[in-house]
Amino acid sequence: MFRLTTIRAATAALVLIALAAWSVHGDYLAREITAEIAILAILVLALDLVAGFGGMVSLAHGAIMGVGAYGYALANLAGLPPWPAALVGIVASTATGGVIGAISARLTGVFFLMVTLAFGQMIWALTFRADALGGDNGLGGIARPALPFVDSNDPLVFALYALLMLLACLLLCVAVLRSPFGHRFQAVHDNPARAAALGFAPERIRAQGFAISSMLAGVAGVLAAQHMQFVSPELMVWTASGEVLVVLILGGIGSVTGAMVGAAGYLLLKHWAAGWTDHWHLAVGLLLIAVVLAGGRGLSGLLERRRDA
Amino acid sequence: MKSTLAACLLATLALPAAADTTVGLLLPGSGNYAALGQDIEDGFRMALAEAGRDDITVIEADTEAKPQTGLTRARKLIMQDQADVLVGVVSSAVLAAVRDVVDGAGVPLIVANAGNDAATGADCSPFITRVSFSNSQLNRPMGEWMAAQGITSVYTLAPDYAAGQQMIGAFTAGFEAGGGKVVGGELTPFGKTEDFGPYLAKAKASGAEALYVFYGGADAISFVQQYDGFGLRDDMPLYSVGFLTAPLYLRSQGAAAEGVIGALHYLPMLDTPENMAFVTAYQAAHGGDLPSEYVVAGYDAGRLLLGALETGAEGRAAIAEALPKVAYDGPRGPLQIDPATNNIVQNVYIFETIKDDAGMSYRLLDTREQVRDAPNGCVMPG
Numbered sequence: 129m130f131r132l133t134t135i136r137a138a139t140a141a142l143v144l145i146a147l148a149a150w151s152v153h154g155d156y157l158a159r160e161i162t163a164e165i166a167i168l169a170i171l172v173l174a175l176d177l178v179a180g181f182g183g184m185v186s187l188a189h190g191a192i193m194g195v196g197a198y199g200y201a202l203a204n205l206a207g208l209p210p211w212p213a214a215l216v217g218i219v220a221s222t223a224t225g226g227v228i229g230a231i232s233a234r235l236t237g238v239f240f241l242m243v244t245l246a247f248g249q250m251i252w253a254l255t256f257r258a259d260a261l262g263g264d265n266g267l268g269g270i271a272r273p274a275l276p277f278v279d280s281n282d283p284l285v286f287a288l289y290a291l292l293m294l295l296a297c298l299l300l301c302v303a304v305l306r307s308p309f310g311h312r313f314q315a316v317h318d319n320p321a322r323a324a325a326l327g328f329a330p331e332r333i334r335a336q337g338f339a340i341s342s343m344l345a346g347v348a349g350v351l352a353a354q355h356m357q358f359v360s361p362e363l364m365v366w367t368a369s370g371e372v373l374v375v376l377i378l379g380g381i382g383s384v385t386g387a388m389v390g391a392a393g394y395l396l397l398k399h400w401a402a403g404w405t406d407h408w409h410l411a412v413g414l415l416l417i418a419v420v421l422a423g424g425r426g427l428s429g430l431l432e433r434r435r436d437a
Numbered sequence: 438m439k440s441t442l443a444a445c446l447l448a449t450l451a452l453p454a455a456a457d458t459t460v461g462l463l464l465p466g467s468g469n470y471a472a473l474g475q476d477i478e479d480g481f482r483m484a485l486a487e488a489g490r491d492d493i494t495v496i497e498a499d500t501e502a503k504p505q506t507g508l509t510r511a512r513k514l515i516m517q518d519q520a521d522v523l524v525g526v527v528s529s530a531v532l533a534a535v536r537d538v539v540d541g542a543g544v545p546l547i548v549a550n551a552g553n554d555a556a557t558g559a560d561c562s563p564f565i566t567r568v569s570f571s572n573s574q575l576n577r578p579m580g581e582w583m584a585a586q587g588i589t590s591v592y593t594l595a596p597d598y599a600a601g602q603q604m605i606g607a608f609t610a611g612f613e614a615g616g617g618k619v620v621g622g623e624l625t626p627f628g629k630t631e632d633f634g635p636y637l638a639k640a641k642a643s644g645a646e647a648l649y650v651f652y653g654g655a656d657a658i659s660f661v662q663q664y665d666g667f668g669l670r671d672d673m674p675l676y677s678v679g680f681l682t683a684p685l686y687l688r689s690q691g692a693a694a695e696g697v698i699g700a701l702h703y704l705p706m707l708d709t710p711e712n713m714a715f716v717t718a719y720q721a722a723h724g725g726d727l728p729s730e731y732v733v734a735g736y737d738a739g740r741l742l743l744g745a746l747e748t749g750a751e752g753r754a755a756i757a758e759a760l761p762k763v764a765y766d767g768p769r770g771p772l773q774i775d776p777a778t779n780n781i782v783q784n785v786y787i788f789e790t791i792k793d794d795a796g797m798s799y800r801l802l803d804t805r806e807q808v809r810d811a812p813n814g815c816v817m818p819g
Contacts, residue, residue, distance in 0.1 A: 264530050
């Protein structure tokens with residue numbers, strides 16, 4: 129059962145404040161990386177909701193996020209202003225996730241993994257080959273949203289906007305987990321037999337949880353499209369989903385705040401290591417092994433345990 | 438001695454105090470395309486070294502051939518490093534990704550590989566100049582040439598992605614305009630086709646006179662070997678856009694590639710003084726290897742930039758304006774930029790892959806002089 133402990137709240141606040149401070153005082157690249165971290169953190173948060181609390185390890189989240197990004201891009205390119213277009217993107221992701229969830233909710237473990245992988249690959253392949261979607265060349269010329277008083281094309285403004293969105297998603301995630309639905313969702317995972325005996329419909333609850341998670345992935349997709357002002361099937365390829373899973377495990381699965389710690393740690397390590405070697409994946413791999421061997425609770429888990437001891 | 442010194446002093450004083458030019462190299466340093474990126478960089482640095490200028494700073498940025506990464510790097514080069522000009526871009530997806538950024542920021546980009554027609558067509562920009570090729574530029578003349586050779590029916594094969602679709606589309610347009618007919622074709626799953634047998638069987642069953650394909654990378658090697666193994670050689674000669682048997686793959690293809698006819702914008706055996714000098718210089722620095730068409734593209738990107746700087750252009754806007762006006766005879770022949778699209782105007786060489794005493798080589802069959810793309814919807818701002 130999820131508890132927003134003091135240390136979790138403090139970690140989340142600390143990461144958000146540190147990132148905001150870094151982008152205010154940092155250079156152009158710092159602001160770009162902050163926006164990247166915020167977007168990845170939202171996507172990891174979405175995956176944590178289903179994988180960490182519902183036991184549904186999905187390999188379709190990259191593709192679901194991509195649907196949101198393409199939904200936003202297509203709606204915007206068709207002439208819709210950014211905010212309604214964002215709604216289109218989020219609805220598209222939620223609907224896609226709803227369908228995938230409804231079909232695969234009865235499966236568990238490796239079977240669930242395989243079915244989501246298949247769905248993700250189908251979405252990727254369709255996009256990759258579709259001439260109308262630009263194929264592998266992607267779509268460009270996407271607008272950023274109009275914000276009151278500030279210009280979202282300013283990297284600093286966009287970084288802070290992305291951090292605000294991350295905070296909103298974080299609060300939404302906590303609210304969902306604390307709601308009666310959230311309790312049922314976790315109960316269905318923790319003890320399916322007892323949950324069924326209490327009259328819950330496990331499949332429906334799992335499918336609904338998957339749709340909510342897909343909605344968050346859609347927010348990440350819309351933000352990614354706004355950030356890059358460009359979308360391509362690269363967003364949806366299954367290794368992108370795998371990367372999200374790696375970041376989740378790195379940060380700490382089932383802890384909510386782990387998403388932020390993982391995303392920040394992963395991208396900072398990537399940009400720092402890529403500066404001096406083409407083999408930065410190796411550094412990430414070694415860190416992942418170390419984190420898993422140290423108890424599998426991720427970077428945020430290590431932090432928490434230190435305090436408990 | 439004194440007079441020499443004085444002359445030197447005078448020469449130094451006479452030189453304009455030009456500001457340094459910062460070049461951002463947007464090339465894949467890791468991943469599938471790393472070898473191409475290295476070739477382009479070698480060529481580019483070769484041009485700079487020949488000119489002997491020390492007022493050009495080069496900053497490398499690894500695009501990983503991924504559009505998102507390429508875009509992040511391009512933005513960094515423009516915003517943080519204040520690059521005056523960007524050079525490179527191997528993948529068309531990366532080009533599509535950075536197009537709006539360079540156009541919006543007004544930074545000239547010299548494209549050294551990516552061949553997507555749209556970049557100098559509907560999506561053209563006064564800030565994007567291409568010195569490599571466009572997909573149509575190579576495929577359309579090949580279609581026209583094949584029709585002129587009296588070939589009446591062709592079956593086509595290509596990987597199912599944007600470039601594959603575009604290449605076959607341009608070929609079909611050229612071939613059918615010349616009076617030929619494409620009787621059938623198949624787009625094979627991109628990057629996942631290991632067994633071309635079923636497609637070769639379909640091609641054979643179509644009864645077409647010839648087979649026209651586009652494949653690159655590992656596909657190029659396995660396709661040519663399977664075509665050879667399938668025994669289609671006698672019934673259906675193989676034509677392709679020249680990348681199929683490019684120097685990069687020919688060593689692995691061996692005798693299986695014998696007789697394949699293709700079209701490319703550069704061949705290392707071109708018999709011109711400019712090319713001879715270029716090949717000799719490259720071989721001296723690279724252990725006798727022949728330069729690929731990618732080295733030439735990098736080299737010409739450098740020559741184009743140097744040509745623009747020699748006119749006294751300084752800073753982004755002036756360089757962007759000077760780039761399309763540069764023209765010279767280079768390794769691949771006469772080279773100029775079409776002011777209507779900023780795409781290169783160049784010869785396209787039709788060649789046969791042959792086996793000679795030294796191993797595999799090429800024989801020039803025909804030259805399509807100064808091939809120029811139609812504007813394809815490109816409208817340059819006045």
